Amino acid sequence: MTEQPGWLPQAHVPVLRLDDVLLVAIQGDLRDENAERLQYDVLQHIADSPATGVVIDISSVEVVDSFLGRVLAEIAAGAELLAARTVVAGMRPTVAITLVELGLTLTGLRTALDVQSALRMLREHPAPAAREHGERGAYDYDRS
Amino acid sequence: MTTTGPDTHRGSPTCLPIRSDMDLMWIRQEVRRLATEVQFSLVQQTKLVTAASELARNTLVHGGGGHMEATVLHDGVHTAVRLVFADCGPGIADVDQAMSDGYTSGGGLGLGLGGARRLVHEFRLESQPGRGTTITVLMWHGGVPPTRQAL
Numbered sequence: 001m002t003e004q005p006g007w008l009p010q011a012h013v014p015v016l017r018l019d020d021v022l023l024v025a026i027q028g029d030l031r032d033e034n035a036e037r038l039q040y041d042v043l044q045h046i047a048d049s050p051a052t053g054v055v056i057d058i059s060s061v062e063v064v065d066s067f068l069g070r071v072l073a074e075i076a077a078g079a080e081l082l083a084a085r086t087v088v089a090g091m092r093p094t095v096a097i098t099l100v101e102l103g104l105t106l107t108g109l110r111t112a113l114d115v116q117s118a119l120r121m122l123r124e125h126p127a128p129a130a131r132e133h134g135e136r137g138a139y140d141y142d143r144s
Numbered sequence: 145m146t147t148t149g150p151d152t153h154r155g156s157p158t159c160l161p162i163r164s165d166m167d168l169m170w171i172r173q174e175v176r177r178l179a180t181e182v183q184f185s186l187v188q189q190t191k192l193v194t195a196a197s198e199l200a201r202n203t204l205v206h207g208g209g210g211h212m213e214a215t216v217l218h219d220g221v222h223t224a225v226r227l228v229f230a231d232c233g234p235g236i237a238d239v240d241q242a243m244s245d246g247y248t249s250g251g252g253l254g255l256g257l258g259g260a261r262r263l264v265h266e267f268r269l270e271s272q273p274g275r276g277t278t279i280t281v282l283m284w285h286g287g288v289p290p291t292r293q294a295l
Contacts, residue, residue, distance in 0.1 A: 029169050029172060029173070031165050031166060031168075031169055032165035032168065032201075033165055062176070062190065062193070063172060063176075063190060063193045063194050063197060064194070065194050065197040065198055065201070066198060066256060066259060067197075067201060092190075094186050094187050094189075094190040095190060097187055097190070097191075098187075098190045098191050098194045098263065101191065101259075101262050101263055102194065102198075102259035102260075102262065102263060103245050103258065103259050103262070104259070
């Protein structure tokens with residue numbers, strides 16, 4: 001493949017695993033095809049591993065249109081079916097303003113201001129599977 | 145008086161094809177560049193690029209592809225960016241229905257047209273069944289000036 005200008009996205013978005021949590025950092029503009037592939041990749045990772053949480057960092061995403069918004073919501077919904085909880089972290093204020101005006105308020109999608117708060121949220125409110133299976137000791141299971 | 149008179153200065157338009165999801169990225173990039181060039185605020189930039197992305201995807205998915213023409217307009221005092229999305233697809237039979245939130249013919253969320261209209265200052269849709277659709281949007285720097293209708 002020829003070298004691309006810096007603003008073009010990488011071929012696909014890597015999914016990292018930290019203990020029970022999958023971490024996905026979307027960098028810059030995402031091609032539709034890669035957004036759909038990310039959806040599959042995340043769910044496949046959950047199925048392959050005992051991940052109970054997913055954090056999607058969108059702090060470097062300048063534009064979330066209804067397509068990407070839908071993909072984020074569908075990743076969260078799919079993860080939920082696989083007993084994992086998703087938190088979208090770091091949305092820019094300009095993106096939030098635009099999504100509201102667009103009519104895409106993404107109710108039901110958990111959000112956090114940054115990755116650290118997202119990880120804290122997952123620790124404090126783990127998915128049901130994480131509470132049931134005591135072997136995943138990284139979490140505090142006392143949910144108030 | 146409108147801003148469409150002969151004294152309205154128009155920058156030379158740029159024309160980009162809309163044939164694939166890769167082209168949608170080029171459209172977002174070009175609209176972002178123009179919005180930055182005319183010094184739109186960060187919120188305005190984001191709104192315009194998002195609207196462009198919605199409309200370009202409409203052109204691609206519903207219109208079977210087409211092109212976007214972007215022009216910077218100056219009337220001496222105010223600056224605007226005008227984007228025209230054109231396709232030769234099947235057209236829209238019921239424009240009111242297509243504009244309403246929640247209506248979708250393509251499996252999306254049905255927010256594309258209505259949502260894009262809310263993000264810009266001026267919005268015009270022309271469509272004839274069987275002969276394609278042209279959507280023109282305009283965003284003014286800093287807000288809508290008193291003399292409107294520069295479409």
